[in-house]
Amino acid sequence: MRTLFKHLKNDLPASIVVFFVALPLCLGIAMASGAPLFAGIIAGVIGGVVVGSLSGSPLGVSGPAAGLVVIVMDAIQSLGTWESFLVALILAGILQLIMGYLKLGIIGYYFPTSVIKGMLSGIGLVIIIKQIPQAVGYVSDVSTTLAFRDARSSVMAFKTISDSLNPAAVLTSGLALVILILWESFFQNKHKIFRIIQGPMVVILLGIAMNLLLPIFTSLSFTDQQLVQIPVSEGLVGLVGNLTFPAFSVDMLANKKLYVVSLVVAVVASLETLLCAEATDKLDPYKRITPPNRELKAQGVGNVLSGLVGGLPITQVIVRSSANISFGGRTKLSTIMHGFFILIFVVAVPEVLNLIPLSVLAAILIIVGYKLASPRLFKRMYAHGLNQFLPFVVTVIGILLTDLLTGIAIGMAVGVFSILRNNYLNPYSFATTEETQDKTFTLKLSEEVTFLNKGSVLKYFKSIPNGAHITIDARQSRYIDFDVKEIIRDFSVNAKEREIEVEVLGLESDI
DSSP states (O other), X not given: OTTXXXXXXXXXXXXXXXXXXXXXXHHHHHHHHTSOHHHHHHHHHHIIIIIHHHOOOSSOEEEEOGGGHHHHHHHHHHHSXXXXXXXXXXXXXXXXXXXXXXXXGGGGGXXXXXXXXXXXXXXXXXXXXXHHHHHTTOOOTTTTSOOGGGHHHHHHHHHHHTTSOOHHHHHHHHHHXXXXXXXXXXXXXXXXXXXXXXXXXXXHHHHHHHHHHHHHHSSOOOOGGGBOOOOOOSHHHHHHHTOOOOOOOHHHHTOHHHHHHHHHHHHHHXXXXXXXXXXXXXXXXXXXXXXXXXXXXXXHHHHHHHHHHTOOOEEEEHHHHHHHHHTTOOSTHHHHHHHHHHHHHHHHOHHHHTTSBHHHHHHHHHHHHHHHTOHXXXXXXXXXXXXXXXXXXXXXXXXXXXXXXXXXXXXHHHHXXXXXXXXXXXXXXXXXEEETTTTEEEEEOOXXXXXXXXXXXXXXXXXXXXXXXXXXXXXXXXXXXXXHHHHHHHHHHHHGGGTOEEEXXXXXXXX
């Protein structure tokens, strides 16, 4: 217990930021999915408290995911009712548990870094595109969600935004963006207090103040649609009254569509979770690795529980995870606390939350999106060569023009083609040798090492005992994929905590 609260001073501010980012997303995704609004709240609480407690991911945040919006909407229409979909969600959670116990989480290791970083950048750009209408006060069902397939609709909507601008929203989001940028680039370097008090907390208070004061001193104001709208309930009793329960019946269990929906939700949610977990690990400044099978089990438990009490499907989500990392989260305590904050605030003070302008939340998300899709990342990927840049940029474009999973699939196809081409030109094998008598190990790389060897390299590094000495010999290698170089670099950083001495031959300039 003491270890859990070891980094409370870092985790508490991060959890508050994640809470403010997660809450409107929970509601927006529920509305876009055609589900009750409280379904998003329930999924956010369970994703934070339950999945956060069971997960092995130190910084990953789970909750309702925008990537499943279309699947949930179609499934509700296919099965007829929301209560019937909840039965499918319970079965999907059970399938995820089975996948975890069968150790199928390794599938996440076989997605190249270029595609994962392309996914991050694509999501970042979609976030920015989707939040611009909210930032200027444009009210639209399409622009209030992060359903990736609607990114083009948001771009087309820009033509009509000019007629619907709200000066109060523009002023508030503009000031919020200025404060957020200056807070990180200037103020945090001036005094310790600016590192303790996070910028998003300041702009949230600014938004509430402007919402209350602008109508008094000016002619500007926000409409109800431009403010956070939380259903107001009377304590926990009122919250329980908003729950929905699954409609188990003989006819429903005999419906073949139920099992098709369950399988689709389980596979898509698991894939998104594994990809987001690996992406989150790459953003983690301490380069910790999420146990994929444990993550599948945690997500399975979360989805079973969410289905039982009327919540949306849960996955690990990169927007909230990246916000957690960006604002100083250190352990999974920040994830757990954000779930409790959602529950406490929705029960205790929903009226206060309903004073927050959506334009302020949009400004926070725009900064998060920029960090995911920074121009610096595009330059770095280009510098790594065409084999890395092409799958990366194709994934970004695919996500922008289609949706998250389709974009990833297109990027994977390009990445696999590139790897197969290299394997055809240099068909060599991967091998390791070791000398264990005095805890001395040697990892000898072959002439051709691709991202397909990621799982083997990770497994080998995990087998190295504490206090050992390992030599990684790449002097005979003609080609080593960037993914493997990154794994070696991350292992070299983590090895210090395990008192492992790492000697790298032939790769010194690359790591």
